[in-house]
Amino acid sequence: xxxxxxxxxxxxxxxxxxxxxxxxxxxxxxxxxxxxxxxxxxxxxxxxxxxxxxxxxxxxxxxxxxxxxxxxxxxxxxxxxxxxxxxxxxxxxxxxxxxxxxxxxxxxxxxxxxxxxxxxxxxxxxxxxxxxxxxxxxxxxxxxxxxxxxxxxxxxxxxxxxxxxxxxxxxxxxxxxxxxxxxxxxxxxxxxxxxxxxxxxxxxxxxxxxxxxxxxxxxxxxxxxxxxxxxxxxxxxxxxxxxxxxxxxxxxxxxxxxxxxxxxxxxxxxxxxxxxxxxxxxxxxxxxxxxxxxxxxxxxxxxxxxxxxxxxxxxxxxxxxxxxxxxxxxxxxxxxxxxxxxxxx
Amino acid sequence: xxxxxxxxxxxxxxxxxxxxxxxxxxxxxxxxxxxxxxxxxxxxxxxxxxxxxxxxxxxxxxxxxxxxxxxxxxxxxxxxxxxxxxxxxxxxxxxxxxxxxxxxxxxxxxxxxxxxxxxxxxxxxxxxxxxxxxxxxxxxxxxxxxxxxxxxxxxxxxxxxxxxxxxxxxxxxxxxxxxxxxxxxxxxxxxxxxxxxxxxxxxxxxxxxxxxxxxxxxxxxxxxxxxxxxxxxxxxxxxxxxxxxxxxxxxxxxxxxxxxxxxxxxxxxxxxxxxxxxxxxxxxxxxxxxxxxxxxxxxxxxxxxxx
Numbered sequence: 001x002x003x004x005x006x007x008x009x010x011x012x013x014x015x016x017x018x019x020x021x022x023x024x025x026x027x028x029x030x031x032x033x034x035x036x037x038x039x040x041x042x043x044x045x046x047x048x049x050x051x052x053x054x055x056x057x058x059x060x061x062x063x064x065x066x067x068x069x070x071x072x073x074x075x076x077x078x079x080x081x082x083x084x085x086x087x088x089x090x091x092x093x094x095x096x097x098x099x100x101x102x103x104x105x106x107x108x109x110x111x112x113x114x115x116x117x118x119x120x121x122x123x124x125x126x127x128x129x130x131x132x133x134x135x136x137x138x139x140x141x142x143x144x145x146x147x148x149x150x151x152x153x154x155x156x157x158x159x160x161x162x163x164x165x166x167x168x169x170x171x172x173x174x175x176x177x178x179x180x181x182x183x184x185x186x187x188x189x190x191x192x193x194x195x196x197x198x199x200x201x202x203x204x205x206x207x208x209x210x211x212x213x214x215x216x217x218x219x220x221x222x223x224x225x226x227x228x229x230x231x232x233x234x235x236x237x238x239x240x241x242x243x244x245x246x247x248x249x250x251x252x253x254x255x256x257x258x259x260x261x262x263x264x265x266x267x268x269x270x271x272x273x274x275x276x277x278x279x280x281x282x283x284x285x286x287x288x289x290x291x292x293x294x295x296x297x298x299x300x301x302x303x304x305x306x307x308x309x310x311x312x313x314x315x316x317x318x319x320x321x322x323x324x325x326x327x328x329x330x331x332x333x334x335x336x337x338x339x340x341x342x343x344x345x
Numbered sequence: 346x347x348x349x350x351x352x353x354x355x356x357x358x359x360x361x362x363x364x365x366x367x368x369x370x371x372x373x374x375x376x377x378x379x380x381x382x383x384x385x386x387x388x389x390x391x392x393x394x395x396x397x398x399x400x401x402x403x404x405x406x407x408x409x410x411x412x413x414x415x416x417x418x419x420x421x422x423x424x425x426x427x428x429x430x431x432x433x434x435x436x437x438x439x440x441x442x443x444x445x446x447x448x449x450x451x452x453x454x455x456x457x458x459x460x461x462x463x464x465x466x467x468x469x470x471x472x473x474x475x476x477x478x479x480x481x482x483x484x485x486x487x488x489x490x491x492x493x494x495x496x497x498x499x500x501x502x503x504x505x506x507x508x509x510x511x512x513x514x515x516x517x518x519x520x521x522x523x524x525x526x527x528x529x530x531x532x533x534x535x536x537x538x539x540x541x542x543x544x545x546x547x548x549x550x551x552x553x554x555x556x557x558x559x560x561x562x563x564x565x566x567x568x569x570x571x572x573x574x575x576x577x578x579x580x581x582x583x584x585x586x587x588x589x590x591x592x593x594x595x596x597x598x599x600x601x602x603x604x605x606x607x608x609x610x611x612x613x614x615x616x617x618x619x620x621x622x623x624x625x626x627x628x629x630x631x632x633x634x635x636x637x638x639x640x641x642x643x644x645x646x647x648x649x650x651x652x
Contacts, residue, residue, distance in 0.1 A: 073551040077542075108553035115551075120544035125566045134562075139553060186552065 021048035021089075022226045023072070023111065023194045028086035030067055030250075033079060037298040041067045043250040043305075044086070046324065051193065054220060054227040056237040056258075058273075059247035060294060065230045068247075069196045073113050074103055090194070109139060112187035116199040118179035122171035128155075128182045129167035135189035154185040158215060177208035181215065188219060195220070196228045201236065213240050234277055238262060246270050249295050249305035252324055256331040266333035266342045268310045304336070312337045376570075376646035386642040392635030396628075399447055400454040407444040415444040415602055424618040433624045437610055445602055446624050452514050452603040454632065457584040459518035464526040465576045469569065471526070472533020473560050476568075477541050486534070490527040498524050499589060506595040517596055521583055528579075529572050536568030543567075570647040578640030581633035588629055604629045 030042040041064045049055040059065045070076045072088055072095075087094040090110065095103055107113075115121035122131060132154050133147035142150065148167065155163035158181040171179055180200060187195060197216060201209040217240050220227045229241060237244055237258065244261050246254040246269065254267035265271040272290040292309040295301050301308055307317040316336055324334040327342065335341060380386045399406050407413040411430050418440035425435040433442035475486040493501075501524045509516050540546060541564070549559050590596035591605025592612070599606060604625045611621035 075547050075550050104553045104555065106553075107551060113548075113551045115544055115548055117544060121548040123545040123549075123563050123567070135552065138558070183548075186548075 022051050022091065023228070024048035024087075024089045025068060025072065026087045026089060028068065028071060028088065029084040030064075030071055030076065030081060031084055032081050039297045040300060041081075041250050041297060042071070042086075043297075043300070045247065045251050047245040047252055047255065049194065049226040049228055051226050052220070052224045053243065054217070054229060054241045056229045056231060056241035056244045057247055058231060058234065058237055058244055060232055062294060062297070063247045064250040064297075065232075065247045066198055067250075069113065069198050069228070069230055072111065072196060073107060105139075108135060108187075108192065109190045110192050111194040111196070112190070112192040114180075114183050114187045114195065114197040114200050117203045118176070118183040119171060119203075121183055122179065122186075124171060127168050127170055128174070129169075131171075132182070132186050132189055135186060139190055150189070151185075154189055155182070157188070158182070158185045158219070160185075175208075176204050177211060180204065180208075180212050184212075184215065184219070188223075191223060192225070194226045194228065196230070198230045199232070200229075202231075202233075209236070216240065234273065246273070249300060250297060251305070251334065252332075253306065253334045254332065255324070256333075260328075260331060264342055266327050266331055266338045267306075267335045268312050268337075268341055269306050271341060271344075272309075304334075306335075312341060376643075379646040380642060383642050383645070385638045386646075389635045389638035389642060392631055393639060396450060396454060396632045396635060400450040403448045403451060407447040410443060412441040413444055415440055415448045417441070424614065424621065426618075426620055434618075434620045436607065436621055437614065437618070442621065442624055445607060446604070446628055448602045449604040449607055449625060450628065450632070452597060452601065453584050453587060453605070453629065455514050456518045456521065456587045457580045457632075457636070459515065460521040460525060460583045461576050461580045463518065463522040464529055464579075465572065467522070467526040468529030468533050468572060469565065472530045472572070473537045473564055473568070475530070476534040476537025477556075477560050477564055479538075479541070483534070486530065490530055493524060493527045496524060498586065499593075502586070502590050503593065503595050506590060512595075512597060514597070517587060517590065521586060521590075525579060525583065529575055532575055533568060533572050536571060537564050540564045540567055574640055574644040574647055577643055578637055581636035581640070584629065584636070585633050 024046075025048065026046050028042050028045045029040070032039045032041055043064075045064060045068055047055060047057065047068075057065045057068065067076070067081075071083060074095075076083070083096060086096075088096050090106065095106060098106070122128065126134075129148060129151045132151035133142075133144070136142040136147035136150050137144070140147075152163050152167050155167060160166060160178060160181055166174075171182065174182065180203075184200075195216075200216065201212050204212060213236060216227065216229075219225065229237070231237060241258050243255065243257050245252045246261075246267065248269050254261070254265065254270045256266065261270065262274060265274055269290070272288070275288040276290065278287060290309055295305050295308070301318075303318040303320055304310070304313075304322050307313045310317065312335070314336070320336070322334045322336045324332050325338075327333045327338045333341075404413065407415065410432055418438045419435075420439045422435045422439040423437055425431075425439070427434040431441050431443065433446060436442050436445055471486050475483040502520055505520050505523070506512060506517065537560075546559055546563055549563050554563070587596055587603075588605035588608060591603055592609045594609070596605050597603045607625040608622060608629070611618065611625070615622055
């Protein structure tokens with residue numbers, strides 16, 4: 001297929017819930033080359049997302065979840081970063097092999113991204129209206145007036161009250177939650193099909209967090225977006241995601257629909273994560289924790305990266321890397337003893 | 346969706362003061378508010394406007410006392426002191442000194458502005474490209490800058506200008522610009538370097554902006570304030586440098602009219618005709634003072650730390 005600007009379907013596109021992935025990361029290897037050491041940030045990471053679906057990519061700091069988003073958006077700093085292997089397929093085309101011009105066109109018009117901290121992700125010297133309008137002017141060639149009108153429309157779409165008056169305000173004049181809405185408006189301006197939200201609510205307090213998540217879900221339903229939600233907050237995930245990909249040491253260790261994953265994890269790491277969520281009734285006890293620390297990716301352990309911390313670990317785990325395999329219909333786990341972990345739950 | 350929105354707005358109400366101070370978005374507006382309250386801003390702005398007017402329309406000002414032509418000379422009056430119709434007296438050739446000083450403003454100010462604008466543009470472009478792209482481009486620009494930093498400004502000017510026997514305003518401006526661009530470039534480069542990894546630059550890239558667009562629409566406006574201040578301060582220095590070069594005999598040449606030339610001639614007759622030195626020097630100092638005061642005021646206005 002060609003990746004020029006395809007004729008835009010205005011408004012709501014027809015639902016395409018046929019399971020065909022819209023965006024797929026396949027066996028991605030990314031490394032950062034320092035002067036003294038090379039850090040392997042992604043080690044064969046794969047996940048995919050279909051239209052109308054929300055995939056949550058969950059992992060702790062340094063697990064590589066943000067790097068995967070940056071690889072998709074083409075904003076990895078190369079060097080020191082280098083994509084060693086793998087494909088990122090959008091509608092079947094490997095975008096890593098596209099010339100830079102086409103890739104740039106693809107960003108924003110097809111795949112867009114929302115950043116964690118909206119205050120630093122919005123340019124302080126332009127009004128929010130100008131920044132939303134810039135999308136229409138640059139990518140669509142709209143006139144100033146036309147772009148401004150559409151900018152106000154977008155601000156209304158992300159439920160910013162009194163948009164007509166606030167279109168001329170600067171980012172610092174908005175509250176954290178409103179700024180995040182502006183960020184979302186910029187990202188969704190050109191009706192992309194895939195939206196990547198990298199910790200969109202981490203910088204916000206809990207009430208506002210809930211509002212932003214609700215907004216994202218509503219917008220996703222309105223335009224049948226494929227939403228990739230990168231987060232370390234399992235609470236957020238449980239509410240909005242359809243599927244979860246758990247990332248550890250630069251690879252997906254478990255992938256499953258939300259319900260089953262919380263009910264019966266198929267990987268010891270997921271199991272440990274879920275066990276460490278505080279619950280009602282746990283009063284007065286110490287929370288269970290995962291022993292040890294995540295591996296340094298400059299010198300990853302041989303075999304399964306989780307083996308040093310794993311209660312199920314056997315000699316085979318140090319010798320062989322467990323592949324990500326189907327353990328149940330629509331459930332995949334990268335553990336030699338997935339069946340046993342499942343049974344224990 | 347109304348209640349959460351209201352909560353959001355309430356949150357905003359709690360922190361605007363802090364945010365306004367932190368954010369750069371209001372920088373230009375804040376700067377203007379600060380400037381408005383500064384007497385030295387109005388003093389310097391008035392000085393500069395007057396000098397600019399004199400430089401642009403010397404004919405209109407020179408005739409104020411009835412002897413507006415700087416080339417009407419009477420050798421019998423050589424070195425004569427101030428008298429009726431000739432408030433500044435006469436120069437060595439017996440020409441009206443007031444008219445000469447007025448006509449001398451144009452070359453000085455043109456050289457000052459031309460040099461500054463040239464080196465501003467060069468600094469902005471090279472600094473941003475070097476800072477934003479880094480790598481080999483940055484290495485190249487930085488090394489060339491180092492070479493030029495090694496030359497003493499005046500010495501470099503003397504060496505190159507001696508090679509041009511026919512010196513015009515623009516020759517001198519270009520030579521001065523040749524030695525003044527590295528300072529601004531270094532400043533711009535460091536600003537761009539700091540902004541390269543700013544989230545909004547990353548966001549612009551993620552949203553499909555091209556490199557030139559990011560550099561000049563997103564990095565430039567956020568990085569330009571220090572360069573603007575530096576350039577305003579530099580105008581005064583450049584005007585003084587032009588006078589120095591002319592005084593040393595490598596600037597403009599007679600029969601051109603300029604403050605530097607007038608000073609150069611007057612220097613030999615300081616004890617007999619002090620007024621010949623005093624008046625051009627006064628105008629030169631006032632102009633330089635105007636630009637330096639304006640630069641100072643701008644620096645204070647753009648630097649939130651000094652508030």
